[in-house]
Amino acid sequence: MAGYKILILHGPNLNMLGRREPGIYGSMTLPELDQLLARRASELKVEVDSFQSNSEGALIDRVQQALPDVDGILVNPGALSHYSYALRDAFSAADRPLVEVHLSNVFSREPFRHHSVITPVADGMLCGLGADSYLLGLEALLNIIKKQRG
Ligand code: DQA
Numbered sequence: 001m002a003g004y005k006i007l008i009l010h011g012p013n014l015n016m017l018g019r020r021e022p023g024i025y026g027s028m029t030l031p032e033l034d035q036l037l038a039r040r041a042s043e044l045k046v047e048v049d050s051f052q053s054n055s056e057g058a059l060i061d062r063v064q065q066a067l068p069d070v071d072g073i074l075v076n077p078g079a080l081s082h083y084s085y086a087l088r089d090a091f092s093a094a095d096r097p098l099v100e101v102h103l104s105n106v107f108s109r110e111p112f113r114h115h116s117v118i119t120p121v122a123d124g125m126l127c128g129l130g131a132d133s134y135l136l137g138l139e140a141l142l143n144i145i146k147k148q149r150g
Helices: 030-044 056-066 078-082 085-094 131-149
Strands: 005-010 047-052 072-076 098-102 124-127
Touching: 005 030, 005 056, 005 131, 030 047, 030 131, 047 056, 056 085, 072 085, 072 131, 098 131, 124 131
Parallel strands: 005 047, 005 072, 072 098, 098 124
Antiparallel strands: none
16 A cells, blocks of 8 residues: 555534534544544555644644645634635645545534535535544545546
8 A cells, every 4th residue: 555644633612522512513622533543544554644723824824834745634713614715725736635524414504504615626525524524524535536646
């Protein structure tokens, strides 16, 4: 197996998972979610590096630092999804397969959550499936990378 490296990014307020609006986001904490992802990644024989920040700039710095080693990016941009052209530009510049995920079904929530400025530069987007959005997103991202590499 090729030993692909995937950067997992969690945006603002996702450090509060488990305590933050559990009716919407569930009771799983971020460390628990990262553990699930690490376990799935080892089954898929892919290397993952997980990073959370409440700061747009720190997320952009992490994307830039991860290059050229990273083969794909899995991101839950949190509220930045809805307005961050800076994060979107960082992903465009990175020019790597990108899968966007959301725990909640953003389309069944407030209108401002219905639009993401990130989705147009992503290969795909999954939402509303809780932790499965991330787990299925990881698998989909790996499939995209493998197809690209032939
Ligand atoms: C979220 C949805 C966003 O609208 C919200 O701002 C978040 C979490 C989700 O995972 O469902 O922070 O990205």
